[in-house]
Amino acid sequence: MKNLQETKTQEALPENGNVFTAPLQRRSFLQFAGASAAAVALVAAGCKKDRPNMPMSSGVTLDFKNDFGVLNYAYALEQLEAAFYIQVASAPPSGFSANEKAYFQDIQFHEIAHREYFKKALSTAAIGSLEVDFSSIDFTSRTSVLGAAMAFEDLGVAAYNGVGVRLTDVNFLLAAGKIVSVEARHASYVRDLVSYGSFADLNTLTALGANNAGGLDAALTPDKVLPIAGKYVKTKINVINL
Amino acid sequence: MNIVNILEEIEKVDGEIYERLNPRRAAMKDFFNMSKKITLAAMPLALGSLFQKAYGQTTPATVNEVLNFALTLEYLEYHFYNHAVVAAPGLIPAGTPAVGAITTIRDHELAHVNLLKGALGTAARPALAYTDFDFTAKNTFADVYSNYQTFLAVAQAFEDTGVRAYKGQAGALKGNAVLTTALQIHSVEARHAAHIRFMRQGGINGGGAAIKPWISLGAGGVANDTGITQVDAVYAGEDLDVQTGVTITGIATGVTKAKAVESFDEPLAKANVVSIANLFLKVPL
Structure with a gap:
């Protein structure tokens, strides 16, 4: 494990190297263009603003400059899901059947396993624990719990699908792929409990980026996912380099 | 001045611009090299050429x-x-x-x-x-x-x-x-x-x-959880519980081998x- 972390850090170095050399390439280009660039409107659009790069002081920060940012993003979502299912599994709604109780126990352990996996994989790069806000969920109501579970699972699928393309380490990409299909299995099951047969009703998922005509599931970029998830999080989540 | 800002402007229209550009480092490199040789008047054309490469490149x-x-x-x-x-x-x-x-x-x-x-x-x-x-x-x-x-x-x-x-x-x-x-x-x-x-x-x-x-762990700890041996090949290796060097079994209380296998x-x-x-x-x- 430790070795793997070290290997990852070393692999990450050339990536950082690219980040440092890229502005140089840009500079040589801009040196040339800058001579009388004011005349070119399109180039002028490039002057509009500087990208904010300073980390915020409070809360947690997801820095998407490299794979660790993506993994921390996943870690944040898994923290949220795990906290939700721990609460459900510890005191299920009275309307849950024995089978449903058992399966929500299962899901609880899956989300805990995902959360702990990211924590270990990230090691010292991991963000801290998030404080959750489930005040909008009635944990005594089967309907409320299933509705929230469905929202979490569908959003989780959308999040992993939408962020996969940012991963540069093939092993982390694969790990994310191993998790997202389990989230999709959860989503399928929970949806079937809400309305039997709605396991893959893509028409109801278009707001999350699904496309029924293409048979495509939800996919959202982090800037779209975080505001939705934010409803359930008290801790301030800062995002940089997205 | 920053080309990233230009890309952001385009992103408002085409949300996938970064996805289109990122895997095509070669196109970006060509562009930067080219920028040394061209005159200012040709600038917008050069940008157009960059994006044509991003959008029009044939699939590998x-x-x-x-x-x-x-x-x-x-x-x-x-x-x-x-x-x-x-x-x-x-x-x-x-x-x-x-x-x-x-x-x-x-x-x-x-x-x-x-x-x-x-x-x-x-x-x-x-x-x-x-x-x-x-x-x-x-x-x-x-x-x-x-x-x-x-x-x-x-x-x-x-x-x-x-x-x-x-x-x-x-x-x-x-x-x-x-x-x-x-x-x-x-x-x-x-x-x-x-x-x-x-x-x-x-x-x-x-x-x-x-x-x-x-997909859980099969009876007796086998990878195939369906009980149908004819489909063993479909589940070969599904019983893995180590992910990028992290052992999932026992990673937290209650995470048994079966739960670890189900989780990934x-x-x-x-x-x-x-x-x-x-x-x-x-x-x-």
Whole structure:
């Protein structure tokens, strides 16, 4: 494990190297263009603003400059899901059947396993624990719990699908792929409990980026996912380099 | 002044601009090199050339290979379900939610076929018809179209294989915009797989096979949790509980080996998927 972390850090170095050399390439280009660039409107659009790069002081920060940012993003979502299912599994709604109780126990352990996996994989790069806000969920109501579970699972699928393309380490990409299909299995099951047969009703998922005509599931970029998830999080989540 | 800001402006119109540009470092490099040689007047043209490269570049051969591989599997799944829906009367219990479910899945597989065909264009593999397949796998599943339980068992094997197959190709698509589309298909297949598993269990009414919506550890700790040894190959390696060097079993209280295995779906290498698909193809891949 430790070795793997070290290997990852070393692999990450050339990536950082690219980040440092890229502005140089840009500079040589801009040196040339800058001579009388004011005349070119399109180039002028490039002057509009500087990208904010300073980390915020409070809360947690997801820095998407490299794979660790993506993994921390996943870690944040898994923290949220795990906290939700721990609460459900510890005191299920009275309307849950024995089978449903058992399966929500299962899901609880899956989300805990995902959360702990990211924590270990990230090691010292991991963000801290998030404080959750489930005040909008009635944990005594089967309907409320299933509705929230469905929202979490569908959003989780959308999040992993939408962020996969940012991963540069093939092993982390694969790990994310191993998790997202389990989230999709959860989503399928929970949806079937809400309305039997709605396991893959893509028409109801278009707001999350699904496309029924293409048979495509939800996919959202982090800037779209975080505001939705934010409803359930008290801790301030800062995002940089997205 | 920053070209990133220009890209941000474009992103407002085309949300995928970074995905289009990122995997094409060569286009960016060409652009920067070129910028040293051109005059200011040519600048907008140069930018146009950069984006033409980003949008118009032909798909790499390896990506086409992945897409054609996926297309073959989608043909297999589509014809499997379509025959059940249109040509196997009495197989799927009439008047039950199963009819809608199998039809939905059939429609998704057709959508995937059309999507992949469209993406591949002239590079698409020759079309496969129902008659190109033997869904009994040389009588291993002789009653696949007359025994509903056999049909569901084979369906489950196809869906779980599909999930594993797409996952196995993720690395080949790393950083490519095509990856997102492949992931979107991949999770739809996982939804199908979970539902078929739930159907085998009897759905919300229960009473069927002891199969979870997620792939668990089989009896006696084997990788195949279906109890059907004929599909062992579909589940080979699913019992892995170490992920990128992190041991999942015991990672927290209550996370047993079975829970660890359920928490992560495993990929399947192309060669293994091909040998499974070949059981059902009259002309092997």
